[in-house]
Amino acid sequence: MREIVTSLPGQRLGGRFWLITLAAVCGVVLTLALGRWQLGRAAQKEALQAAMAKQAALPALDGNQLFAHLPQDAQRARAQVEPLLYRSVVLTGRWLPAHTVYLDNRQMQGRPGFFVCTPLQLEPGGAVVLVQRGWVPRNFEARTQLPPVQTPAGWVRIEGRLAPPPSSLLEFGHSAAAPGSSPIRQNLDLAAFRSETGLPLADWTVLQTGPASEGLLRDWPPVALGIEKHYGYALQWFGLSGLIALLYVWFQIVRRFLRPRTQPAA
Template identity: 30%
Template sequence: MLRPRHWGGHLLLVVALVATTWLGFWQLSAWQHGREAEARDLSEAAPLALTDAMGPDDPFPGQYVGQPVELRGTWVPASTLYVADRLRDGERGYWVMTPVIVDGGDGSAVPVVRGWSPTADADTVAGDVELTGWLQPSEGTGLPDTDASDDVIPEMRVASVTQRVEADLYSGFVVARDASSGTDGLAGVTPGSIPEVSAVTSLRNLLYAVQWWVFGGFAVYVWWRWCRDTVEALEREQDPEDERVGSPA
């Protein structure tokens, strides 16, 4: 197996092991950074411009969970939705969510939680707005929407909002803290009343790391089988020659 004609197979194994090991550690690092980001409390940090924190086509930046952001834009009142089963002072009610077309966001919109209401009903809002709020990742616990025909959704899932908005959406949402319009008549939603980020938010990266290392182990197994089969094939080729050499003339 050390003959030059077999070097290509050995080299392929080395490349596969280096690639899968590096990719595994890269995903492991992403998982660790994600867990560290979730543990930080940024609710009192200085606000950043939303367009500086993330772009309209970017995945949600885990390091900015809870980060105050500032934005300007225009309300999209026709896409107002109500997020069910939200507690405030022990009372269940609804988050009132209306998207905002973000200035400087290439026409994309960000869902904005305007406040809390005891009923799935709120005053219509329209026009331009300037606001500061806390940036949050899309929720996704898998709760089903039992009635897709109404304006009530079970959780603040960006995918659910996408079906009601013609514009592209950011991959997160903003909980309004201060706004020039849209919050009148609604109770404020504070960081303490925002559900904690799911414990499995960054689990996907950890699973990807394990997956890459499994691929590396499979590459070793394939290489071992190839070596074994090659050696056995060579032995079968040599057996007839050995019999001829040992047979009487």
């Protein structure tokens, strides 16, 4: 005859139990740390977004005021311009259309086309800044044909905001054009472009704003920092941490009270 008895908690806690406990604790600690890290990244980007909004609300700088904020040394200027990114500027200069570049596979309003970038030689001091002038659709029947873009001669006055260099897209080695071989390019590296053209280009660019003109649209999308993505990742990590803890409690503790053990009767 056999009778059913319930094993008491704490009995027969062998090496397997402690190994599972250690793995569960490590899993909970790791996922909690990753969740907190994602919250920290979200907080950093929220602070960056607030700084960008603050810069955008400040009065526009002209060329003299802009370069008064920046030292002559290029390395120091690169570091010092970062707090000024997204600040509005009003610049006067002359276009250098011979060095215009068309960045391919760029979208605006859901349509593919080109971002048109032209260096602008500024009036004070002759400094040169790359201006992201706007977007133009491409001719898909003649992919090498340049779209019509008007570039005024003489002195021009543009409005815009300071911006980092154009973002880079995935580029395969065989598709990369040799420097200077074509104005149509997938990406543009400012340092390489500076060496190619011999122009004293600044390490930052200007994103031209305002209504459509010269055949270009300027409906620039807002800068996407992906803050919601970090909150979503944090929620996933915290959820996984809770799931690990719940499964551990159920299988390693609760079921020890509920699972019957059979022992032979005396």
